[in-house]
Amino acid sequence: MSAIRPLCVAAVMLALPGLGRITLEAQVPRDPTPVVAKTSPADIAAGKVLYEATCSKCHGLDGGGSDGPSLQGVAERLGDEAVGNIIRGGIPGTGMNGFGSLSVDETGQVVGYLRTLGRTADAEVAKGDPGKGKAVYESSGCTGCHIVDGSGGGVGPELTRVGSMRGPSYLRATLLTPGAILPKEAGAMERGRFTQFLFVHVVTKDGHSFEGTRVYEDSFTIEIKDAAGKFHGFKKLDLQKLEKLPGRSVMPSFKGTLSDTQLDDLVAYLASLKGTPTP
């Protein structure tokens, strides 16, 4: 009698920030009880212990990626069951071993803990009215630069799931002082994790000046996106000046342009944007 449990292979579409969209084949126990994130404080604490013992070596203590990819936001994108299957079954041909020794409940605790990773620490509860906030969002020009559920402009970051990653305090601070707190991109293998939306000013050797948000940089090249959403690429050797200016942003501040109530409502609307798992 073989002790090896029969396995089947399921294709999972995994979209990780910075890695694009890749297809992974997860080994899934043939008769799995679906894993559901366990999110009580005790479960999350237990999940943290399991995560640090089992997962952190490859995925980093904060889930931001180390030898393995970032797991921040992975449960929001894939859903608890798919993440649970990967944890228990592994992904053949990658460094991701299956951890079949974890029970369904323990796996749920790990997934529950994963759901807490990468969020900005934020104890504030949104006090505004999300419905009214949506109207503020639409009347304040936000749709010109941000996409929610497929609608809007692509100059700034998509906000479809912003409420699952950012809390009300963070959202409020960003609306009032854009660029004051900049998130880090996801990364793997101690790489990436650069500051996102970093404001950059460059002057070419022939005297032309450009400014915008850094979208790409390597040792030889930098690419920025200006306030109109236009991309500009430069060879660093062709620049006379390259300034990185954290604190500045192409996004305007809403300080003084929205009432406190409007601001509360807008924050409540943004905090309500949780998206749905990728189908």
Added chain:
Amino acid sequence: MRAIRYALILLSLVVPAISLAQTPVPYERIVKSDSEPANWLTYGGNYYDQRFSGLKQLTPQNVGGLKLAWAYQPSRPAGNVETSPIIVDGIMYVTEPPSTVTALDAHNGAKLWTWSPVMHNVVAIGLFQTNRGVAVMDNRVYVATLDAHLVALDAKSGAVLWNTVVADNKLGYAITGPPLAIDGKVMIGTGGSEAAVRGLLDCYDAKTGKRLWRIWTVPLQGEPGSETWGNSVPAGGTTWNAAAYDPKLNLVYWGTGNPAPDWNGDERPGANLYTCALLAIDPDAGKVKWYFQFSPHETHDWDASEPPVLFDDVINGKPRKLVGFANRNAFYYVLDRESGEFITGMPYAKQTWAKGLDAKGQPIVLPDTGPSPEGNLVFPSITGAINWTSNSYSPLTKLFYVDTREMGSYFVKGTSTKWEMGKFPMGAGGERALSGDDAYGAIRALEATTGKMKWEFRLHSPSWVGTLATAGGLVFSGTDEGNFFALDAESGKPLWEIYLGSSLRSNPVTYAVDGKQYVFVTAGTTYFVFGLP
């Protein structure tokens, strides 16, 4: 006679215009590899592991004209591509993740044969499912597999000549590094320190695969050296990367990895011999002639597994046989490779854990620089100021070219030191790396005899690409973002760059076929070769 003539005519019709000599590579030829720079006969180019090529066709004046010659892509690579090829008389032997060997026509990338092991339920803890290269000697290609076998393949066909189990993969032994083939022998080390295996180094008969000797890198309890482990069961000290060899001294130089568990050393008080050390081994006797421990009682995962580089120079008016070692702990060391005597050492990257080195090369460790429960910021990071990638040394510039990682980590001490062989050490800790805009990389040129930096070329982020130095006056390396580039070996000035679209994760090499010099590197899962048009 007529039949032979017809056969020859027929052969002339089917044999391509390129003929591949496929000459065997006896040991004596590898010893003199510097005399045939068109070939790249060992992992590090020569036994001294210098990654220096005598080829001069590419120069600072013409390197800007490099263009893609060919590219090769494995059909379905499963893991990181980190291979460093061997090139013999127009044939290139590469590996593909996890443990496949493929022979390519070095003129055009055409696949000549390929071999893959059959592996089931491989245990790979704390390491990448990759393979960094083969060894070639006589008419055999040697490869070690992720499931800890050592295999000899026929160089002409890829057929298995012998297949020997080095260690039990279920316990966590896994191999990603290249074997070392010397006169009649093949040596191989393993990984697995994160699985708390007992480190070993093996030597096999090159013809039969029979094991000749084994050196355990950490003692059993009660054996000599166990007094450096307190009451704990010694574990770790694995031998997972490349080695160097001095044929005249008949000494092999092999680095060892961290003690286990990594980030909590409470249960293993003492120096933890022979972890984080360089071993000089007599390959005939299977004995350690001398050792030099860089990081006693290591708790930051700073393996001393970097490939050692052998070179000769004059120090204080006296000719010396030396070994240069850029350690993961951010210090560069120069040792006498005959005796193991410490000659000099200095940091080549930011480090905050030691005041310096004493007269014997031992670190003067600063207080409160170990992992702590809440996380203690220390430079360099867990992956070190360098990791598995190879350095190069040019006997022309007498410079040592290091792919340097400038990054710190918050080191976290785990709450438990319990471990079981074959499993992750539970709760032993880890890091939060200070990466992104807080980190950077650099190609640094150090004076090989002193470690003093002559120049640096800064990189956007710490990279995982070794360096290659050439007699043409060039240094090649790459970036984690995907740039492959050439620098002036004397000044570090950038001379050529191309973006390859994905992280480079290999040591570049150079070779020549039909009188033309080429440069090889991998990016993502593609193998690229560049030459002048």
